[in-house]
Amino acid sequence: xxxxxxxxxxxxxxxxxxxxxxxxxxxxxxxxxxxxxxxxxxxxxxxxxxxxxxxxxxxxxxxxxxxxxxxxxxxxxxxxxxxxxxxxxxxxxxxxxxxxxxxxxxxxxxxxxxxxxxxxxxxxxxxxxxxxxxxxxxxxxxxxxxxxxxxxxxxxxxxxxxxxxxxxxxxxxxxxxxxxxxxxxxxxxxxxxxxxxxxxxxxxxxxxxxxxxxxxxxxxxxxxxxxxxxxxxxxxxxxxxxxxxxxxxxxxxxxxxxxxxxxxxxxxxxxxxxxxxxxxxxxxxxxxxxxxxxxxxxxxxxxxxxxxxxxxxxxxxxxxxxxxxxxxxxxxxxxxxxxxxxxxxxxxxxxxxxxxxxxxxxxxxxxxxxxxxxxxxxxxxxxxxxxxxxxxxxxxx
Amino acid sequence: xxxxxxxxxxxxxxxxxxxxxxxxxxxxxxxxxxxxxxxxxxxxxxxxxxxxxxxxxxxxxxxxxxxxxxxxxxxxxxxxxxxxxxxxxxxxxxxxxxxxxxxxxxxxxxxxxxxxxxxxxxxxxxxxxxxxxxxxxxxxxxxxxxxxxxxxxxxxxxxxxxxxxxxxxxxxxxxxxxxxxxxxxxxxxxxxxxxxxxxxxxxxxxxxxxxxxxxxxxxxxxxxxxxxxxxxxxxxxxxxxxxxxxxxxxxxxxxxxxxxxxxxxxxxxxxxxxxxxxxxxxxxxxxxxxxxxxxxxxxxxxxxxxxxxxxxxxxxxxxxxxxxxxxxxxxxxxxxxxxxxxxxxxxxxxxxxxxxxxxxxxxxxxxxxxxxxxxxxxxxxxxxxxxxxxxxxxxxx
Numbered sequence: 001x002x003x004x005x006x007x008x009x010x011x012x013x014x015x016x017x018x019x020x021x022x023x024x025x026x027x028x029x030x031x032x033x034x035x036x037x038x039x040x041x042x043x044x045x046x047x048x049x050x051x052x053x054x055x056x057x058x059x060x061x062x063x064x065x066x067x068x069x070x071x072x073x074x075x076x077x078x079x080x081x082x083x084x085x086x087x088x089x090x091x092x093x094x095x096x097x098x099x100x101x102x103x104x105x106x107x108x109x110x111x112x113x114x115x116x117x118x119x120x121x122x123x124x125x126x127x128x129x130x131x132x133x134x135x136x137x138x139x140x141x142x143x144x145x146x147x148x149x150x151x152x153x154x155x156x157x158x159x160x161x162x163x164x165x166x167x168x169x170x171x172x173x174x175x176x177x178x179x180x181x182x183x184x185x186x187x188x189x190x191x192x193x194x195x196x197x198x199x200x201x202x203x204x205x206x207x208x209x210x211x212x213x214x215x216x217x218x219x220x221x222x223x224x225x226x227x228x229x230x231x232x233x234x235x236x237x238x239x240x241x242x243x244x245x246x247x248x249x250x251x252x253x254x255x256x257x258x259x260x261x262x263x264x265x266x267x268x269x270x271x272x273x274x275x276x277x278x279x280x281x282x283x284x285x286x287x288x289x290x291x292x293x294x295x296x297x298x299x300x301x302x303x304x305x306x307x308x309x310x311x312x313x314x315x316x317x318x319x320x321x322x323x324x325x326x327x328x329x330x331x332x333x334x335x336x337x338x339x340x341x342x343x344x345x346x347x348x349x350x351x352x353x354x355x356x357x358x359x360x361x362x363x364x365x366x367x368x369x370x371x372x373x374x375x376x377x378x379x380x381x382x383x384x385x386x387x388x389x390x391x392x393x394x395x396x397x
Numbered sequence: 398x399x400x401x402x403x404x405x406x407x408x409x410x411x412x413x414x415x416x417x418x419x420x421x422x423x424x425x426x427x428x429x430x431x432x433x434x435x436x437x438x439x440x441x442x443x444x445x446x447x448x449x450x451x452x453x454x455x456x457x458x459x460x461x462x463x464x465x466x467x468x469x470x471x472x473x474x475x476x477x478x479x480x481x482x483x484x485x486x487x488x489x490x491x492x493x494x495x496x497x498x499x500x501x502x503x504x505x506x507x508x509x510x511x512x513x514x515x516x517x518x519x520x521x522x523x524x525x526x527x528x529x530x531x532x533x534x535x536x537x538x539x540x541x542x543x544x545x546x547x548x549x550x551x552x553x554x555x556x557x558x559x560x561x562x563x564x565x566x567x568x569x570x571x572x573x574x575x576x577x578x579x580x581x582x583x584x585x586x587x588x589x590x591x592x593x594x595x596x597x598x599x600x601x602x603x604x605x606x607x608x609x610x611x612x613x614x615x616x617x618x619x620x621x622x623x624x625x626x627x628x629x630x631x632x633x634x635x636x637x638x639x640x641x642x643x644x645x646x647x648x649x650x651x652x653x654x655x656x657x658x659x660x661x662x663x664x665x666x667x668x669x670x671x672x673x674x675x676x677x678x679x680x681x682x683x684x685x686x687x688x689x690x691x692x693x694x695x696x697x698x699x700x701x702x703x704x705x706x707x708x709x710x711x712x713x714x715x716x717x718x719x720x721x722x723x724x725x726x727x728x729x730x731x732x733x734x735x736x737x738x739x740x741x742x743x744x745x746x747x748x749x750x751x752x753x754x755x756x757x758x759x760x761x762x763x764x765x766x767x768x769x770x771x772x773x774x775x776x777x778x779x780x781x782x783x784x785x786x787x788x789x790x791x792x793x794x
Contacts, residue, residue, distance in 0.1 A: 019572045021565075024792075045794060048574075059794050071792030077568030079794050084573070168418075168699035171474030175416045176481070177445075180665075180695075268577075268689025269674070270667010277666070292665025297691030298577075302565035304789050306702075392701050395421075395468030397442060397456050397476050 007134055007330045008039045009105030011323075012053060013061070014046035015140075016111035016118065017084060019077035020154030021161075021307050022315035023140050026110050027080065028073035029319030030138065031061045037327040040106060049083035049109070050118060054094045056102075073316070076302040078110075086118060092125050099133070106134050106326050110319070112141035112152070116334055117358040123332040136322040137334035137354055140315070142301045144191035145361040148352040149336035153318055156311035156387035158185070158300045159195035163391055165296060166199035170206035170237050171394065178290030179226060179236045179280050180206075183273045185300050187243045188213050189363040192300070194376045195384055196239035201394055206237025213243035214364050215373040217252055222276075223283035225374050230289075240276055242295075252276070270295045308389045310345060321349035334358075345386035404531055404727045405436045406502030408720075409450060410458070411443035412537075413508035413515065414481060416474035417551030418558075418704050419712035420537050423507050424477065425470040426716030427535065428458050434724040437503060446480035446506070447515060451491045453499070470713070473699040475507075484515060489522050496530070503531050503723050507716070509538035509549070513731055514755040520729040533719040534731035534751055537712070539698045541588035542758040545749040546733035550715055553708035553784035555582070555697045556592035560788055562693060563596035567603035567634050568791065575687030576623060576633045576677050579604070580670045582697050584640045586760040587611050589697065591773045592781055593636035598791055603634025610640035611761050612770040614649055619673075620680035622771050627681075637673055639692075649673070667692045705786045707742060718746035731755075742783035 013030055015023055027045075034040045045059040046052040059080065072079045087095060099107070109119045119137040126133035139146050142158035162184055173180045184193040190212025197210060208229040211217055229236040244252055253275035273293030280291045318335045325333065333351035340346040368380035410427055412420055424442075431437045442456040443449040456477065469476045484492060496504070506516045516534040523530035536543050539555035559581055570577045581590040587609025594607060605626040608614055626633040641649055650672035670690030677688045715732045722730065730748035737743040765777035 015572070019569050061794070064794070068792060068794075071790060072794060073792070074789070075568060075792040076565045078572040079568075079792065081574075082572040164701050165696050168473045168701045169695055171472060171476075172416050172695050172699040175412070175475040175479040177478075268691065270671050270690070270692055274667055292695065293667070294665065294694030294696065295667055295692065296696070298566055298569050298689070299562050299691065299693070299696070302569040304561050304565045304791070392471070393468060394701070395465065395470070395472040395476065397458070397461070397465075397469060 006039065007105040007132055008041060009103045010042035010044060011040050011106035011108060012044045012046050012058070012099070012104050013108040014049040014052065014110070015078035015080045015082045016049040016109060016115035017082060017140070018142065018301055019082055020140055020142050020301050021076040021157040021303065022154055022312050023110055024075055024079045025073045025312050025315035026138050026140060026153060026319035028069045029316035030108055030323045031069060032066065033320040033323040037323065039327050044102065044104070045080045048081035050085050050087050050091070050095065051083045052081065053098055054091060056098055076304055086114065087121065092122060095122060096125060096129060096131065100131065105132060108136050108138055108322055108326070110138040110140050112143065113146055113357060113359055113361045116354060120354040120358040123354055134326045134330045135332045135354070136326050137357060138318050138322045139335055142192060143186050143189050145189040145363060146357055147360065147362045148356050150339040150347065151337060151387060153311060153315035154301070155191060156308035157306065158192055159198070159384060160308045160388045161300050161303050161306045162192055162195045162296065163198035163388060164306065166196040166207055166237065166239065167391065167394060170199055173206060173235055173237050176290070177235045178292065179230065179238070181238045181240060181273055181276045181280065181293040183240050183242050183293065183295040185296065186213065186241045188361060190214050190241045191364060193239050193241040194364060194368065194380055195388065197376045197381060198385060198388055198391060204233055207239040208233055208236050209238045209374045210376055211238070211240045211244050211374060212364060212369060213241045213245060214369060216247045217244040218247070219279055223279060226280055226283050240272070242272055268297065308387060310387050310389060314347060317349055325351055342382060342386050403436065404502040404529055405438065406500045407439035407441060408437050408503035408505060409441045409443050409455070409496070409501050410505040411446040411450065411507065412475035412477045412479045413446040413506060413512035414479060414537070415539065415698055416479055417537055417539050417698050418473040418554035418700065419551055419709050420507055421472055421476045422470045422709050422712035423535050423537060423550060423716035425466045426713035427505055427720045428466060429463065430717040430720040434720065436724050441499065441501070442477045445478035447482050447484050447488070447492065448480045449478065450495055451488060453495055473701055483511065484518065489519060492519060493522065493526060493528065497528065502529060505533050505535055505719050505723070507535040507537050509540065510543055510754060510756055510758045513751060517751040517755040520751055531723045531727045532729045532751070533723045534754060535715050535719045536732055539589060540583050540586050542586040542760060543754055544757065544759045545753050547736040547744065548734060548784060550708060550712035551698070552588060553705035554703065555589055556595070556781060557705045557785045558697050558700050558703045559589055559592045559693065560595035560785055561703065563593040563604055563634065563636065564788065564791060567596055570603060570632055570634050573687070574632045575689065576627065576635070578635045578637060578670055578673045578677065578690040580637050580639050580690065580692040582693065583610065583638045585610050585758060587638050588761060590636050590638040591761060591765065591777055592785065594773045594778060595782060595785055595788060601630055604636040605630055605633050606635045606771045607773055608635070608637045608641050608771060609761060609766060610638045610642060611766060613644045614641040615644070616676055620676060623677055623680050637669070639669055665694065705784060707784055707786060711744060714746055722748055739779060739783050
């Protein structure tokens with residue numbers, strides 16, 4: 001069926017890793033674009049990513065109504081179901097068996113760097129097996145930690161949630177005073193935690209301290225920072241990444257569990273927030289201080305209606321671009337975003353080799369982090385503000 | 398200056414207790430209405446409620462621009478600052494000294510039942526002191542636990558946050574599967590936790606189990622409930638009130654701290670969520686189950702942009718009504734809301750004696766809770782849905 005240099009066959013698309021508020025935009029963008037491509041003869045949605053492919057658990061996306069797909073596009077979390085699974089050799093063989101059997105010539109995998117690695121492994125296996133095949137990774141992660149791309153679809157909507165949450169919580173803390181610790185998602189990169197700084201509209205607005213995984217978290221320094229902030233503002237709002245570690249690289253506090261990628265479980269537990277709250281209390285011996293901790297948790301990545309317009313648009317575009325690229329070139333790769341301008345904001349998609357994105361993640365540039373290590377810089381705000389969209393103005397008396 | 402039967406003098410307005418997303422609507426409604434009243438000669442905003450009055454820490458609200466006030470109205474949390482303080486005898490004497498000195502003849506206190514009690518005590522003291530004076534309590538609480546009124550301003554916006562959060566989190570849980578515990582605010586009343594049921598749009602949507610403080614929380618029954626839900630849905634999303642207690646009335650888990658009303662601190666800690674997650678793991682001995690817990694925390698009561706339109710409108714109205722009532726009758730009382738119709742929704746304000754609202758709180762009616770004790774009823778949905786406003790439709794494949 002396939003002729004040399006021109007791939008004709010079905011496509012499989014899957015979603016992987018942690019959901020986001022806009023990952024379904026990428027799915028719907030890819031599906032609607034695929035329907036325009038003569039070389040794509042059918043569209044199979046894999047339920048729960050690689051796990052669904054192995055079980056041939058597909059949803060036929062060839063003929064869903066555009067109306068239904070558009071409703072899915074604005075719905076948070078992965079509509080196909082997601083998975084955290086790195087396929088081993090036996091699993092990859094199974095995947096190929098399924099692909100061959102179903103005449104699948106295109107594979108689109110929407111996810112982060114772990115998912116890019118999966119796509120890369122499968123692309124390599126296809127080459128070895130001499131199977132005419134095209135794999136394209138579609139970027140997605142609220143962590144914003146993929147290499148090459150300016151930023152990752154999913155990040156800006158989560159950043160918008162974090163900014164709004166701090167905006168309201170700072171007013172709450174101002175009303176009842178005290179010290180408030182908020183733990184933000186982000187295993188090894190502080191992008192999302194740093195987005196809390198967008199909540200500031202006046203010089204005394206919180207967050208007053210921001211702790212990122214890119215810097216060593218020193219308990220005594222932290223306690224002194226909090227005392228200083230309370231001395232200055234009479235209160236203190238703190239943004240702490242779930243991924244902060246001490247000088248030995250050990251987490252400050254975790255639930256002790258691991259996910260199926262072998263990563264220590266950080267989210268889905270209030271352990272770190274409660275540990276930091278206890279450290280704050282210890283910083284004020286003999287004093288009655290009101291200390292509270294919240295862990296934003298999964299709400300950050302899947303809250304309906306809190307979506308950055310730029311993020312929704314770009315998430316759709318990376319899906320469309322991936323399919324266009326694959327159908328026109330047959331070449332594997334990962335879609336990335338290039339920022340053309342910040343004011344007014346403009347961007348475009350391009351393709352980078354899978355190997356440049358797979359496995360290894362990136363983190364915040366030094367220029368985005370203050371010299372004190374407990375705050376961000378203007379360069380960071382210039383980078384992040386255009387992505388998140390306009391934020392409401394807070395009134396005060 | 399004051400003539401018999403007609404109070405002429407300044408007013409003081411304060412905010413008390415936990416902030417909400419719309420408490421500033423009540424403040425601004427009262428202030429703008431007061432400007433129309435010839436008998437109100439000045440408007441003083443007390444910073445941090447009773448605490449500010451004792452220190453004569455006032456903001457003059459007589460002449461702020463309407464534009465600035467409207468911006469405050471749409472800003473979450475208490476713009477005047479809030480407080481948790483029940484005044485004793487010496488404190489009340491100080492309050493009166495300040496009121497007399499400043500020719501204050503009207504006092505409006507925006508808050509929950511603790512705040513209504515403060516207003517009540519001060520009204521009684523004024524009577525004893527033969528000081529011509531009018532105190533009106535303006536209702537506010539996300540807990541929705543005030544007596545007499547159909548519902549409390551502040552509740553519906555928090556309920557909207559909770560409904561949206563569960564809507565997105567149920568999609569997140571569907572995508573990656575497992576068991577998810579979400580802890581919702583509400584010390585002794587389950588209204589806010591019960592609002593999670595608004596997230597359901599299809600029969601298999603979560604939350605699948607809802608635990609309210611109105612029912613005894615039995616650990617073994619909980620574990621069996623979760624096993625049953627996992628058997629039925631292959632996953633489980635749980636809504637648990639922070640106020641759930643065992644058969645002896647003891648909290649399942651707390652941080653051990655107390656607030657200045659002597660209440661045990663429930664919010665601002667992930668302790669209960671983590672305890673429930675551990676109980677869920679114990680319910681599946683020898684099995685690898687993915688269990689996560691989130692505690693929604695302070696985000697529920699002060700998240701910008703997540704506001705119920707009905708709530709914003711009614712919060713404004715209770716503020717206006719309080720001032721109108723006071724200026725026209727000089728009589729103390731608490732403003733309450735009467736529901737006139739559910740479809741289409743319509744309501745009106747009325748006055749109830751302070752004694753009917755002060756101190757004692759209410760809880761969910763039996764008809765709102767399922768016979769099994771782990772879910773709500775259609776009657777509850779009929780009650781709550783019109784308050785929260787239209788919710789986005791979730792798409793699925």
